[in-house]
Amino acid sequence: MDELDTVAITALTAGVTTTWLITPPARLTPVTTGQNSLVYRVEDSSGARRILRVYRNHSDISRVHHEMALLAALRDAQLPFAVPTPLATRAGALVHQLELEDSVLSGALAVLWLELPGTHPDPADEAQAHAAGAALALIDLALAGIDPATLSGRAGPAYKELRESVSAPHDIEDILLRLPLPAHDTAELLSQLQVVEAQLPRLYAYLPKQFIHADFDASQVLMDGAQVTGIIDFEFSRSDLRIAELAVPLAVWPRDLFGTGSEWSVLQALGRGYTRHLPLLPEEVQALPLLIRLRSIGGLLRDIGWHRQGRVSEERVIWRADYAVQRERWLQQNESRLLAMAERWMQER
Incomplete structure (x- = not known):
């Protein structure tokens, strides 16, 4: 992990605990650092685990609201597996625009999800x-x-x-x-x-x-x-x-x-x-x-x-x-x- 990643995680950790109902101290662990999104596992003192997703490929809040609405409709479809459930901020929003001193992440859109069970499949299986x-x-x-x-x-x-x-x-x-x-x-x-x-x-x-x-x-x-x-x-x-x-x-x-x-x-x-x-x-x-x-x-x-x-x-x-x-x-x-x-x-x- 390079210096920018460390700075970003430190800033995000502080931002997460003030934005969502997270009990400090909180810890962020990188899950993926793809080109579309930064994804971190968020753990707090309660032991609960959540997933933070920071959108890197766009800042169109209308698109993220569409994603939230689509997921809500899918959760009503009674599928035999889970789809993501977003967690509201302290202000009641499902999508949050980050306000961080880090110039790379400031203004980026973020969503906090419940972590779903399971691991990624083996592509050869x-x-x-x-x-x-x-x-x-x-x-x-x-x-x-x-x-x-x-x-x-x-x-x-x-x-x-x-x-x-x-x-x-x-x-x-x-x-x-x-x-x-x-x-x-x-x-x-x-x-x-x-x-x-x-x-x-x-x-x-x-x-x-x-x-x-x-x-x-x-x-x-x-x-x-x-x-x-x-x-x-x-x-x-x-x-x-x-x-x-x-x-x-x-x-x-x-x-x-x-x-x-x-x-x-x-x-x-x-x-x-x-x-x-x-x-x-x-x-x-x-x-x-x-x-x-x-x-x-x-x-x-x-x-x-x-x-x-x-x-x-x-x-x-x-x-x-x-x-x-x-x-x-x-x-x-x-x-x-x-x-x-x-x-x-x-x-x-």
Whole structure:
């Protein structure tokens, strides 16, 4: 942990005890320090454990209010696992804007949650992947029953507006051309972006849409063995293509296994778990390769924007570019196999 982290934690600890009903002395332990959020476990003298989340990727309080309203609706859906429950501040608010001397965190939005039981799954575990896929389908069935008009706040933009949804710089093509990459990799990335943006409007014209989680991977799932105990991190939830939901874990869940051959059993388990509860239309199955490409190129565009803001290093951008290239090459080699596998999910129902 560097000096800034120590200063931030010290300031946060003082801010937490004065803002929420925390009995001092309190201790904050980092859980994650991702680009979207800072997450800390908060423990006080009572022994109670809570989770503090500080939003780093935006300061739009309307979006966080929308997330709170969506979670309240999901808690009423009687799901067989938990979703986060926010704790009100001393003033009765669910969302708090930090007022700290630390210039990095001052003004950031923060929410305090009850800590949910469970640990993150092993991305290589087939039984856990199957259970997670089933849980995702149950989430989507519950989300489909929510009337957007009943939710306060506003959701973020759908993938249809790719550049807006990831806050990509307007000169993204020029930036890609300047990245220190082999020429054939740069050409592949530019082609990938062009194909995705050209074909997305067609998908949005006819595929089913509904509320989705929109960022479902192993880090958003809590489990006890093969049982899902909680689903977290709904900050990106919005109305979007229904099939875009399943495309996310298919693109990222077995991240370290792609190209080894071991990814297929995990992908099979995810898809079987999901389609056991929520069948796919044939045209949704056919959209999966494009949406997996969307996930990888969208992540690159987002990281490029964050690099310009000083939030990630150039090394991170290069890693993301290589990831997008490798995922594209995997799809070129395996697209037919992926589609055949997804079609079998429907035949097995």
